[in-house]
Amino acid sequence: MAEASYPEDLLYHPEHDWTKIADGVATFGITWYAQDALGEVVFFDPPEVGSSVTAGQSYAEVESVKAVSDVFAPLSGEIVEVNTALGDTPEAINDDPYGAGWMVKVSLSEESEQESLLDRAAYVASLT
Amino acid sequence: MEPATLKRTPLFDRHRAAGARLVPFAGWQMPVQYAGIRAEHVAVRTAVGIFDVSHMGEIETRGPGALDLLQQLLSNDVSQLAIGQAQYSVLCAEDGGVLDDLFTYRLAPERYLTVTNASNHARDLAWFERHATGFEVEVIDAHEDYAMLAVQGPSARELVQAIADSPLPERFQAGRRLLAGRSALVCGTGYTGEDGVELLIDPADAPELWDEIVRRGATPAGLAARDTLRLEVCFHLYGNDLSEDRGPIEAGLGWCCKEATGFIGSDAVRAARDARPAEKLVPFKLDGPGIARQGNAVLGGGAVTSGTLSPCLDVGIGMAYLPAGRAVAGERFEIDVRGKVRRAVVATKPLYRHDEETDG
Known part of the structure; x- marks a missing residue:
């Protein structure tokens, strides 16, 4: 998407990742800022379902034509689903970073971690 | 490197106005992409793109000893270079390691222009000057004298021909033409695997010539597309595929090394060729x-x-x-x-x- 956007109903990690939590399961993805900095995404290498992720650590890689970047987990837990559609349409990460460009769903192990994440206003402030 | 110390090409304002992403590259602030790498890449493969490559350096070698000096520096047989022709070669150290890869254009009987990679320009120039001692020759840093545009793609020649005063030089030829009324050294060379030309022009003419070529349909393309285009056709990139630690034979550039000329590094290149790398x-x-x-x-x-x-x-x-x-x-x-x-x-x-x- 051409215009920067940061939805109100998400929580943000300073490494430019977002999460949306519902019933103890969190969906992860990268923010508009991250996909814009990366440029056209051409490859997403998903982690395996069942593997564990740790807040602040890399759980996947996303590649543009030019470079590879780590994707950081905003929260800790176990991966219960990965967005396999990104294998064929990695460009969804650019086109719809908060929708079709979601990356994994994680069963949270430390729900209290979300208190350290940023709300929209704090994240947007961190970008300037 | 601080942005303040980065050099800007005469097209910096054009790039910024076009929404380019500008990045530091070899001491220059260069457009890495405009609308998107894929679109720029495909434009060059299917139509025509224009690149600002003004970061590339130029060294002019002139005088009665110009041929003899270049024959000693460049790996190719410079004596085969006719006036108005272009020749690719590598610059080797004594041990055969590659210092740069270069295009040299013979502009006049005793006047040659060598285009350097931006990251190597200062070193190349010092190398030329150091070895010029004893030759009746002038080695001139011409970097400031030229802006360089690459117009590349299947319809590149047609586009540039339409603003030229006479037929464009053929592939691997170079000659002076008037383009939209401005003098340009037009070279039938490029780095994309497509037909096209490279234009060496007065920096003051660059913005208007850029505008005219873009107005006629060329897509501005950045360094990222330039890299994907060259890699698809296996052109070497200095700093990646070529370095001081490797010789031209192992890099597959034996074809532009003529050891019989006795260029600096030729003994090492000959030994590598004989021994097989x-x-x-x-x-x-x-x-x-x-x-x-x-x-x-x-x-x-x-x-x-x-x-x-x-x-x-x-x-x-x-x-x-x-x-x-x-x-x-x-x-x-x-x-x-x-x-x-x-x-x-x-x-x-x-x-x-x-x-x-x-x-x-």
Whole structure:
């Protein structure tokens, strides 16, 4: 998407990742800022379902034509689903970073971690 | 490097106005992309793109001793270079390591212009000057005298011809023309595998010439597309595929080395040619998902020196140094891509051919 956007109903990690939590399961993805900095995404290498992720650590890689970047987990837990559609349409990460460009769903192990994440206003402030 | 110390080309304002992403590159602030790498890449493959490559350096060598000096510095046989011709060569150190790869244009009987890579320009110039002692020759840093535009793609010549005062030089020829009323050294060279021209012009003329070529339909293209385009056709990039630690023979550039001329490094190049190098540079395609990058190790020995996703082939491609015994087309090998083993196969040059379908 051409215009920067940061939805109100998400929580943000300073490494430019977002999460949306519902019933103890969190969906992860990268923010508009991250996909814009990366440029056209051409490859997403998903982690395996069942593997564990740790807040602040890399759980996947996303590649543009030019470079590879780590994707950081905003929260800790176990991966219960990965967005396999990104294998064929990695460009969804650019086109719809908060929708079709979601990356994994994680069963949270430390729900209290979300208190350290940023709300929209704090994240947007961190970008300037 | 601080942005304040980065040099700007005469087209900096044009790039900024066009929404380019500007990045530091070899001491210059250069456009890496405008609308998007894929669109720019495909524009050059199917129509015409324009690149600002004013960061490239120029060294003029002139005087009665110009040929003799260049023959000593450049790997190719400079005596074969007729007036108005272009010649590719490498610049070697005494041990045969590659200091730069260069195009040299013979402008007049005793006047040659050599285009350098931006990152090597100062070193090349010092090398030329150091070895000029004893020759009746002037070595001139001409970097400030020129802006350089590359107009590339199947309709590039047609576009530039329409604003030229006379027929454009053929491939690997160069000559002065008036373009939209401005003097330009028009060179039938490029770095994309497409037909096209490179224009060496007065920096003051660059913005209006850029505007005119863009107005006539050329898509501004950045350094990122320039890199994917050159890699699809297996052109070497200094700093990736060429370095002081490697010789031209292992890089597959023996064709532009004429050891009989006695150029600096020719003994080492001859020895390497006779002994057959232990490693050779090969193009490859990945067999499956993933993208190999510069620095990734080849299992069993060797390393990737360039890697990207090919916008035209939609597969990971690159160039790698492999042990000579494995450097044959069709050979399968594996690359350690940040801890993941990716399968690859040695391909033939070029990786992309015009007659293949473009699905980008």
